[in-house]
Amino acid sequence: MFKKFKISEIVILILSVVLIFVSEYYFVVLKDHDRGIFIGLWPPTMLILLTYFNSKTQK
Numbered sequence: 001m002f003k004k005f006k007i008s009e010i011v012i013l014i015l016s017v018v019l020i021f022v023s024e025y026y027f028v029v030l031k032d033h034d035r036g037i038f039i040g041l042w043p044p045t046m047l048i049l050l051t052y053f054n055s056k057t058q059k
Contacts, residue, residue, distance in 0.1 A: 012050050016043035
């Protein structure tokens with residue numbers, strides 16, 4: 001299943017999931033809302049960049 005993905009893509013996907021959980025931890029458990037939101041904005045940015053670079057290499 002993961003043979004279609006490069007190692008860098010798998011790392012970015014795993015890191016995105018981990019950052020979502022870290023963001024939730026800061027937001028809910030530590031009640032540090034600003035840091036939770038700040039960290040929570042990283043995964044969509046990383047996934048958008050991953051999609052952009054993949055679309056550039058396919059052309």
